[in-house]
Amino acid sequence: MATRQTASLARLMRAPAIILLLIWMLVPLGMTLYYSFLNYNLLNPANTSWAGWFNYQYFYSDPAFFESIWNTLVLVLGVLLITVCGGIGIAMLIDKPIFGQGLVRILVISPFFVMPPVAALIWKNMIMHPSYGVFADIAKFFGANPVDWFAQFPLLSIILIVAWQWLPFATLILLTSLQSLDGEQMEAAEMDGAPALSRFIYLTLPHMARAITVVILIQTIFLLGIYAEILVTTNGGPGFASTNLTYLIYRAARLNFDIGGAAAGGIIAVILANFVAIFLMRAVGKNLD
């Protein structure tokens, strides 16, 4: 800003949007906070009363509570690991000039356009189903017993489905980063005697650090709230083996009609998300400078 007048004018012009965003954020947060201290059940809404910390105690003492937090973290980390590693690999493959490059790139990106419940249903009924899924056919072809994915490895199955959905996003971001890598740098490293693996470690990876950080941060935001894939496949089970925090809140609100308990869970989820965010910014945030 050139002058003090334009600076204050700019602040004035920005204000409506910022105030609107603030209200948009503060009102739901405030209401959730408020409800989390109420005895408020939709089965008996007339009997709403002040509950103090009871909802938090109740949610905390839920046998599924710690398991769901653990599942949430495993889900986020598992999907991040698969999408970042896989994304780097696929991006490097489709960065090379090949026949039908345009078509290959569109196909690679297409899973991102499939909405989550549809994708999860396709995986459930056509790929991982123990009697007529593709995996079962493959297992039978090799003479092995088909795996009942959602019964035996419920969380892993959901990680695979979500990773499949997010792999295109990671690939796309990493590919653009890869394409901006200076060819002369690679040639210089080649002349310096660096074999392909060293060039990858010392040049490609550091060059992609910023893009990898973006992928991790954006995906984490969305992965903390994974819900649809669990609902249409395992329903959080067996037991609580595939229940994450979001799904636990859903159970409280929509199956038990306990608005107060769900709100308390929501606040806990917000706190967890902030912990994860602080941890992530400490770990990888410096790449964004």
Add this chain to the structure above:
Amino acid sequence: MGRITLEGVAKRFGDVEVIPPLNLDIEDGEFVVFVGPSGCGKSTLLRLIAGLEDVSDGRILIDGTDATDASPAKRGLAMVFQSYALYPHMSVRKNIAFPMKMAGIPADEQNRRIEAAAKALNLTNYLDRRPGQLSGGQRQRVAIGRAIVREPSAFLFDEPLSNLDAALRVGMRLEISELHNRLKTTMIYVTHDQVEAMTMADKIVVLHAGRIEQVGSPLDLYNAPKNAFVAGFIGSPRMNLFSGPAAAEYGAETIGVRPEHISVSPDSGKWKGRIGVSEHLGSDTFLYVEDTGLAETITVRSDGEVNLRHGDTVWLTPNEDKIHRFDKAGDRIA
């Protein structure tokens, strides 16, 4: 040692032959400059020597051994790129250390060489900075430092000064020449700037459309250009070339006279003309003479004191000993 021999080396991209088969000998310790207009294949030729491109035909010998199929790293050559190609996320020290790290040289030997290179290139105070925090000239020196520490048998420079401003370019030109005097290592230097070629080279290779037009010392090329292309390319300002009756008088299709070999007189001489633009540089004056009937303009280099202005009528007289004659094919008539 750094003796490089090209035997029938050719390069084709699909059907397009960018470099027809050519032979070239580069002696150990020579400073060789590849010069030519852009697109003449000089960078491609350098990349063939470096091993960054595969030759389509012929052999490349380095110190007598066939290196045609050797990987770039195995050839023992170091290259300085036009964009410097520094590793942006590494400090200057790590940049310089990188080739030694890859070669598995012990850490204390690495440090000794880094310190020596940094001292020679005035980089000691910048070793812990990133390339992004350096000026163009400093980046250039880091790139050279990275090449030096490998102790290569030859240095390859790909238009290293083209990203620098004019003043810095003159300074770096001197530094590279001094470096060559000190190291006495073979250097191959690619440029489109004939001034760089003339000032730095032991041997100039003039390239045109992938072909070698002439190989020789700077003065050979200046005094006896093999053809009209070399004549027009080497020397600044450019040689005046004209054909027609004035050339026929000398029994040639085209004749060339350098601007410095034409004398100017206000009242008598061989060719009459009118001054278009005169550029006063102090030490010299460049006169662009029009309406001579020979060529559109004739450039004349006169001394700095000459008092001629736009529109003045002048008479030009070429130095008869310094007239270059070329036949129909553009080749020199001895």
